[in-house]
Amino acid sequence: MPEQFLKIESCGPVEIDCKRANLPFTLRSTCKCGEEVVVDLADDQYLSYPVVGGEDELCKMEGLEPEKVHFYCQECDSEWSFRVRLAMTMTVVP
Numbered sequence: 001m002p003e004q005f006l007k008i009e010s011c012g013p014v015e016i017d018c019k020r021a022n023l024p025f026t027l028r029s030t031c032k033c034g035e036e037v038v039v040d041l042a043d044d045q046y047l048s049y050p051v052v053g054g055e056d057e058l059c060k061m062e063g064l065e066p067e068k069v070h071f072y073c074q075e076c077d078s079e080w081s082f083r084v085r086l087a088m089t090m091t092v093v094p
């Protein structure tokens, strides 16, 4: 009898149907004034309808917005943001 196996291939892009997706990431960015700002995506901020596995051109074709994370420095009242791409992995659990 052949051994059963599971082959997992990624595809995409797929938009996750979640308005407020809190995720297990802590993001740190240093402000121009030198202050480190920490954003906890599990609590402080969320991604709205995030796209997983998307290449930029495919996202544009599908009309999907790239994700952004926002930082605010209380020391000098500065704001800045970064575009981010969400990737996902799936593994078989024995």
Ligand SMILES: [Zn+2]
Residues within 6 Å of the ligand: 031, 032, 033, 034, 035, 073, 074, 075, 076, 077, 078
């Ligand atoms: Zn600052």
